[in-house]
Amino acid sequence: MYPILLAIHSLIRWLVVISLFVAIVNAFIGWFKNRQFRNKDLAIQRIAVEVAQLQMLIGIILYVISPVVRYFLTHFKEAIKLREIRFFGLEHITMMLTAVILITVGSSVSKKKTNDLEKFKTVAIWYTIAFLIIFSSIPWQFSPLTSRPYFRAFF
Structure with missing residues (x-):
């Protein structure tokens, strides 16, 4: 199960990057061109949120069953000094959870805005920060932190 989830997680990262990039570009265009916020814009925003949340769910499951994380948690004093182990045991999950929270909150805040320009601006700012993270x-x-292939095999 672990290798399959890892391959799915690796594949979905591309969907996260692409959907978030599209949402950000759409938000900046809407913001700078002072466009009306339409259902299409909300759909683009919603897809980015849902893909990021799906990725987070798979990531949390992987975190719980990962042998790397298990080693990190059971040998913390030694593992914290090992770059790759620390990255997956602490840094990766912390940053990704932070980013998904920013995406989710940014989406929620933008929905409460009454002005279309403010909706686009809110999405553009919150999603861009999350994208960079x-x-x-x-x-x-x-x-330079740690490296993995662009695509993982399912076996």
């Missing part, structure tokens, strides 16, 4: 906390192949 997510992008910096994904274990890309080029990451």
Whole structure:
């Protein structure tokens, strides 16, 4: 089960990055062009939230069953000094939970705005901050923190 969930989690990260990027671009365009906030804009925003929350759910399940995290928690004094173990045991989950909370709160705050310009502005700011956190906390192949392949196999 762990390898399959890990592969799914790796695949969904692309959906998170793409949906969040689309939502951010859409929000900035709406904000700077002073567009009316339409159902399409709400749908784009909602898709980004739901994909991020799905990824978070899978990530939490992985965190609970991960052998890397198990090692981190049971050998904390030694593991905290090991870059890769610390990244997955502490840093990755902390940053990703923070980002998903920002996305969720940003979406909620924007829905309460009565002005279309404020809705776009709120989404643009909150989602951009979350995107930067997510992008910096994904274990890309080029990451100096720790690296993983761009796509994982399902076996």
